[in-house]
Amino acid sequence: MIxxxxxxxxxxxxxxxxxxxxxxxTCLLSTWNDxxxxxxxxxxxxxxxxxxxxxxxxxxxxxxxxxxxxxDTLNRRLMRYISNATEGYPIFNGFSIRGIALxxxxxAIYLSTFILNIERIERxxxxxxxxxxxxxxxxxxxxxxxxxxxxxNTYICDTNNHRVILWFNTNSSFDVxxxxxxxGTDSEHLQSPEGIFVDDDQNIYITDTRNHRIQLWKKGxxxxxxxxxxxxxxxxxxxxxLRSPTAVIVDSRGTMFIADAGNHRILQWFKxxxxxxxxxxxxxxxxxxxxxxxxxxxxxxxxSEGNLLVVDSENNxxxxxxxxxxxx
Ligand SMILES: *[C@@H]1O[C@H](CO)[C@@H](O)[C@H](O)[C@H]1NC(C)=O
Ligand SMILES: *[C@@H]1O[C@H](CO)[C@@H](O)[C@H](O)[C@H]1NC(C)=O
Ligand SMILES: *[C@@H]1O[C@H](CO)[C@@H](O)[C@H](O)[C@H]1NC(C)=O
Numbered sequence: 001m002i003x004x005x006x007x008x009x010x011x012x013x014x015x016x017x018x019x020x021x022x023x024x025x026t027c028l029l030s031t032w033n034d035x036x037x038x039x040x041x042x043x044x045x046x047x048x049x050x051x052x053x054x055x056x057x058x059x060x061x062x063x064x065x066x067x068x069x070x071x072d073t074l075n076r077r078l079m080r081y082i083s084n085a086t087e088g089y090p091i092f093n094g095f096s097i098r099g100i101a102l103x104x105x106x107x108a109i110y111l112s113t114f115i116l117n118i119e120r121i122e123r124x125x126x127x128x129x130x131x132x133x134x135x136x137x138x139x140x141x142x143x144x145x146x147x148x149x150x151x152x153n154t155y156i157c158d159t160n161n162h163r164v165i166l167w168f169n170t171n172s173s174f175d176v177x178x179x180x181x182x183x184g185t186d187s188e189h190l191q192s193p194e195g196i197f198v199d200d201d202q203n204i205y206i207t208d209t210r211n212h213r214i215q216l217w218k219k220g221x222x223x224x225x226x227x228x229x230x231x232x233x234x235x236x237x238x239x240x241x242l243r244s245p246t247a248v249i250v251d252s253r254g255t256m257f258i259a260d261a262g263n264h265r266i267l268q269w270f271k272x273x274x275x276x277x278x279x280x281x282x283x284x285x286x287x288x289x290x291x292x293x294x295x296x297x298x299x300x301x302x303x304s305e306g307n308l309l310v311v312d313s314e315n316n317x318x319x320x321x322x323x324x325x326x327x328x
Pocket of ligand 3: 168171173
């Protein structure tokens with residue numbers, strides 16, 4: 001009995017470890033150099049299909065080894081860059097790819113693929129070997145720029161259906177976990193959401209893109225709370241405003257980092273505040289190719305050292321902003 005109990009405890013501990021996000025390599029006083037270094041693609045924004053160029057990249061993930069994976073949408077390929085390499089190699093191609101996610105065991109990437117109106121979620125080994133497996137079949141969702149994989153489940157930001165669904169890999173069914181009542185601007189609705197982040201308690205942060213705000217749908221609730229931007233769905237360039245945000249990530253302190261795509265900037269927004277604490281990148285508010293400018297950022301992640309990586313989609317490049325922890 002006791003041995004069995006210990007085994008169960010160990011199993012459940014493993015599960016907890018697997019779903020816990022990594023410790024933060026940053027502190028509340030971390031800053032980032034707002035001049036980015038182009039680590040993938042052309043710093044001049046040139047697009048192309050060679051191994052060192054991108055064409056309208058969308059999403060990015062980083063694994064424990066600091067290997068980077070990028071959905072290179074208009075080149076119809078998923079690129080992998082071994083730690084610090086500027087030239088990658090495709091591990092999947094043929095279909096266009098929007099959102100991508102690391103599986104919890106880190107051995108696979110889940111990708112939202114499409115060609116014509118065939119849209120699915122597929123799974124592929126990180127090294128690309130063995131081909132892909134279909135996880136979510138046709139006609140479940142319509143356009144997915146962002147997904148999160150937890151245990152055997154896949155959270156899918158279902159943009160054109162104005163909702164987030166949770167797909168159960170084990171029995172091929174799903175629950176609607178946010179929105180799903182058509183589009184609208186009140187707390188029960190979303191409007192063309194493009195980005196999601198799921199915390200350890202399974203609360204969902206959603207970039208409610210066409211409503212210009214970030215909504216938090218706590219686990220099991222049927223309404224969202226506005227945690228950044230205007231609850232009235234108004235766009236703007238102010239510190240308390242957003243314009244078509246596309247991606248959000250949240251650290252263990254509840255600080256949000258937001259790709260405010262329509263304002264071409266990255267915001268740091270502390271928990272329970274009514275405005276951003278800092279514009280980390282793009283404080284000019286204008287799109288451009290300078291190291292401190294962006295053109296429609298669509299995804300952001302931290303590497304293991306706390307440096308910020310941003311997909312600068314319309315500039316066809318990925319920018320890295322070095323962290324400064326000297327005040328910590
Ligand atoms: C960013 O680059 C500009 C132009 O070269 C320079 O004036 C500025 O000091 C740089 N900022 C940082 C934080 O290095
Ligand atoms: C990658 O570059 C960083 C510094 O930018 C360095 O600390 C790290 O050791 C490098 N990793 C590899 C695998 O070369
Ligand atoms: C599928 O599995 C999930 C998770 O165990 C469960 O909540 C859901 O009710 C199941 N759905 C069906 C149709 O069996």
